[in-house]
Amino acid sequence: MSTAHAWFVAGTDTEIGKTFATCALIHAARARHLRAIGMKPVAAGADWMDGELINEDAARLRAAGSFDPGIALLNPICLQAPIAPHIAAAEEGRSIDTRLIRTAFDMLATQADCLFVEGVGGFRVPLGDDYDTADLARDLDLPVILVVGLRLGCINHALLTAEAISARGLRLAGWIGNQVDPAMLRVEQNIDALRSRLNAPLLGVLPRVTDGNPATVANRLTLPVIQ
Numbered sequence: 001m002s003t004a005h006a007w008f009v010a011g012t013d014t015e016i017g018k019t020f021a022t023c024a025l026i027h028a029a030r031a032r033h034l035r036a037i038g039m040k041p042v043a044a045g046a047d048w049m050d051g052e053l054i055n056e057d058a059a060r061l062r063a064a065g066s067f068d069p070g071i072a073l074l075n076p077i078c079l080q081a082p083i084a085p086h087i088a089a090a091e092e093g094r095s096i097d098t099r100l101i102r103t104a105f106d107m108l109a110t111q112a113d114c115l116f117v118e119g120v121g122g123f124r125v126p127l128g129d130d131y132d133t134a135d136l137a138r139d140l141d142l143p144v145i146l147v148v149g150l151r152l153g154c155i156n157h158a159l160l161t162a163e164a165i166s167a168r169g170l171r172l173a174g175w176i177g178n179q180v181d182p183a184m185l186r187v188e189q190n191i192d193a194l195r196s197r198l199n200a201p202l203l204g205v206l207p208r209v210t211d212g213n214p215a216t217v218a219n220r221l222t223l224p225v226i227q
């Protein structure tokens with residue numbers, strides 16, 4: 001049974017456009033006639049909708065995908081408070097079950113050509129006492145796509161994250177610059193600084209779009225080389 005080409009989508013911080021960029025990647029893959037979906041293994045921040053606890057990222061990933069795999073597989077761990085997930089889990093009296101994540105991932109991987117797995121927050125977010133999102137990316141053995149929120153300070157965040165990715169023995173497959181701050185000064189020079197220091201291809205730069213629709217900028221992206 002064929003399994004999907006899968007990547008872990010990490011970000012330089014929370015709220016810097018991981019979901020936006022992941023949706024754009026999904027649309028870019030679909031434009032190449034690939035069956036593409038996203039996964040949000042762990043989400044923090046959700047509301048009850050029609051009897052289901054729905055996280056906004058998971059809903060956006062579901063809407064972007066070639067098909068709906070069902071929210072239970074797309075987002076196996078959904079925590080209600082919009083806070084650090086290990087704190088939200090403790091407050092709910094539960095642990096974050098990594099076996100459930102693995103099972104959901106393995107099932108999704110049989111259903112698509114491309115699977116983009118979005119982290120939560122930055123690259124090293126605790127998921128328990130001695131486990132974090134970097135460990136999850138390593139356990140899933142995925143190459144990493146780094147979304148850099150282009151704002152002052154992003155060079156440091158991006159280079160530190162690249163070091164952490166390498167320290168986990170993971171491959172940085174590419175990076176995306178996302179223009180979260182329209183007032184950022186010297187954007188091109190910052191992108192050049194990252195190009196010369198990140199040992200991975202720039203997959204594209206996503207402009208800030210007024211309607212927030214990632215499909216309109218998917219054509220700015222190239223997909224990482226499938227190895």
Ligand SMILES: Nc1ncnc2c1ncn2[C@@H]1O[C@H](COP(=O)(O)OP(=O)(O)OP(=O)(O)O)[C@@H](O)[C@H]1O
Pocket residue numbers: 011013014015016017018019020021057119120121122178179180206207208209210211212213
């Ligand atoms: N290039 C862009 N153009 C327009 N809106 C954007 C862009 N990038 C991000 N946004 C918006 O900024 C907000 C934060 O982006 P997003 O939800 O993708 O961040 P995130 O890194 O996935 O956050 P989290 O860590 O919570 O998962 C969202 O409302 C998103 O739609």
Ligand SMILES: C[C@H](N)[C@H](N)CCCCCC(=O)O
Pocket residue numbers: 014015043044045081082083084085120121122124125
């Ligand atoms: C709620 C927020 N939007 C994210 N989903 C969770 C971000 C966790 C960040 C943890 C930390 O690094 O301090």
Ligand SMILES: [Mg+2]
Pocket residue numbers: 018019020057118
């Ligand atoms: Mg997100």
